[in-house]
Structure formats: C-alpha cells, structure tokens
Amino acid sequence: MRRTIFAILFLSVLLGSVSLIPPLPTRADSVDDIKEQIEDINRQRRELDEEIKEYQRQLNVLSGEKHTLQGAIQTLDVSRNKTASQIKSIQGKIAGATLKLSQLSFEIDEKEASIALDKAAVASSLRAIDSADDVSLIEQLFAAEALADAWILVDNLASLNQALQTHATILSEAKVVLADQQEQVSVTKNELSYANVDLQNQKKALDVNRQEKETLLSVTKSKEAEYQALIAEKKAEQAAFESELYRLSTELGYAVDPASIPQSGSGVLLWPLDDVFVTQEFGRTVDSKRLYVSGTHDGVDFRASVGTPVRSALTGTVLEVNHGSVANCQYGKWVLVRHANGLATLYAHLSSIAVSKGDAVRTGEIVGNSGMTGYATGPHLHFAVYVADAISLKQYTCKSGYTVTIPIAPPEAYLNPMSYI
Secondary structure: OOOHHHHHHHHHHHHOOHHHOOOOOOOHHHHHHHHHHHHHHHHHHHHHHHHHHHHHHHHHHHHOOOOOHHHHHHHHHHHHHHHHHHHHHHHHHHHHHHHHHHHHHHHHHHHHHHHHHHHHHHHHHHHHHHHOOOOOHHHHHHHOOOHHHHHHHHHHHHHHHHHHHHHHHHHHHHHHHHHHHHHHHHHHHHHHHHHHHHHHHHHHHHHHHHHHHHHHHHHHOOOHHHHHHHHHHHHHHHHHHHHHHHHHHHHOOOOOOHHHOOOOOOOOOOOOOOOOOEEEOOEOOOOOOOOOOOOOEOOEEEEOOOOOEEEOOOOEEEEEEEOOOOOOOOOOEEEEEEOOOOEEEEEEEEEEEOOOOOOEEOOOOEEEEEEOOOOOOOOEEEEEEEEHHHOEEEEEEOOOOOEEEEEEOOHHHEEOHHHOO
C-alpha cells in the first residue's frame, strides 16, 4: 500500500518546481492588435449611429409636413441614406464579431496549453512518486544527514495541503475561464448569424427604397398634380375599405371569452419596431384630422421609414401573408401571426415580407420591412391585435377591380395593442 504521507510530501516538493517552468510564449501582441481593430470598428460604428440619428431626425421633420411630391422624394432619399449607414454599421458589427472570434481562439489556445502544462507537471510528479514509493517516511527521516534536515521534512507537512489545494484551485479556475471563453464563442457566433440576417434585410430595404422612388416618379410623371391625385385616390380607397371592413365586421357574430386571452395590461407583446413613435392610436380618434367611417381605428400606427425591420411581437405561427399588394388598395402587403395565448397580430403596409404562411416565428424575429403599400399615404406600420379564434379571411374588391384577401373580425375581437405591450 502506498505511503500517503510520503507521497504527499514528495509531491509538494516536486510541485514547487512547477513554478520554475518558464511561461508559455503568448500571443499577447496578436490579441492586443485585434482589440485595437475592434475598438476602431466600434468608434466608426458610434459615428455611424450619430449619422443614423440625424437621418431619423430629418425623417421625423418630413413626416410632419404636408404631403408633396418633393417631400415624398426627399423622405425616400433620406431613408435610403439612413439605410446605407445602417448597412455600414451592421458590416462593422460583423467585422468586429469576426475579430472577436479570432481573439477568443487565441485566448482559448493559450488557456488549453496552460492547462495541459499543469497536467503534464502533475503527471510527471506522480510518476516520480511512484518510483520512490518503496521508501518509507521513517526511512527518509533516518536517512537525513542531520536532525535539522529531518525536521524540515516534517515541517513541510504543515503547509502541504494548502499548497495542493491552491494548485487544484488554479486548475479549476483555468477550466472555468476556458468554459467561459468557449461560451463567448457560441454567443458571438449567434450574434454573427443574426447580424448577417439583418444585413440581408437592410440590403433588401435599400432595393425596395430605390424601386419605390422609381415607381413614384413613374406614376406621377414627376408632377405635383399627379402626386396629389394619387394621394386623393389613396384616401378615397381607405375610406371605402374601412367602411366595408366595418360592415363585414358587424355581420360576424362572436362572443369573446375573456378567459381565452391574456388580461389587459399583461405586457405579453413586445414592440414590433426597434424605434417606437405612435402616430395613430387605437379606437375612436381624430388624430389624423379625419374621423374614420367606422368611428374607430382598429390598430395602432407607428412611424417607420421605408425598409425599417418589422419584428414579431411574440412567438407564433404565420397564419397568412399577402404578397400580392395592389396599388392604393387595403392593407397592402401584410403578415398575420397567430400566438399560443389566443392573440393574433397583424403587420400591414409592408414593403417586403420575410416569412411564409405556416412558418414558426420567434419573438423579435423579422417578419418584413415597413413601407407604404396599399392605401397608405406615407410610410408607416399598421399594427393590429385580434382574438385569434374570431378572425375570418374574406375577399375584398378594390375600387380598381382587383380582389384581395383581408383579415376581419367582429368589432369586439379587435383589441387595443397598447393593452398588451
């Protein structure tokens, strides 16, 4: 049987030699260089953030002005500049995340090498102990040339356990740091994945913006009178649509069971936009200097320039989408999402759609980009909340003669979105 006291004593003496092993050559210079590059990227992104804020300020001013062709073109131009800056910012984020992965790779290599060195030193010590194991502690003491040497050996036992515990703690902490670094790699890769999705969406928004401008100039023939006629046509279609929607809604019979949906004020939904500014409240309103034919507004309107990412307010399943937007007709392009808690959410007047019917979407996932399709006279997001079981999909014929699908529900099944955000 091994003589434990001697083994521990011998190990402590050998462990003392571990600190004499020269440190591993590090990649500190490489890591420092990466950190400098990351900081430079972050500085550029901060400058871009200021540019984006200024573009948004200009858009806010323009949105409050009277509808003119010049104003609409200027809004699209500023929106395009804003999107271009956002693309640069996201590209910077991707570059920074890629550099971060390189930094973590260096640090993980160093930490793994350090742990391997510690393990090798301990293994070497244990092999040495095994070869000397046949010599008892008593024999070692009597073999000492002087009594003082023997007492030194005995005195070493007092601090031995603490030394071993310290070494074990160092190894344990190194492994914790390594695990944390590996977790950071996973998190950074996820950030990189989401950033790439955002980048593709913003590039799409840029294309949509260009197309929107070309279409507007083509339809209006670059004439203010033609633009004003277009606005009048949109408003007329909006009034007709809301009148028909209200008529169809009142024909539907449905008794809402309060127990089937979340309580008002529950905060179960998140904002569908990153930057929130309400331009039209839910319910009876004259916020836009007109009273809806139905007397109510069935959702909430948010200010959103063309191409702004629109996010699902809650995890759910895409119940229906409308890709085939008809000029000046109904909600334009829209996405309808059903949620497990009995609610459904509508995202309307989109410029593009990023999901398909039947898709599962997560909270915060991009479902499309904002726009001004349908009867919208300016870029914004129309966000509506329904009792999901009460929704019906009906056919609606626009003034132009085109027939499209629209979601409708009885009046009591339209819920105030602000009560659930």
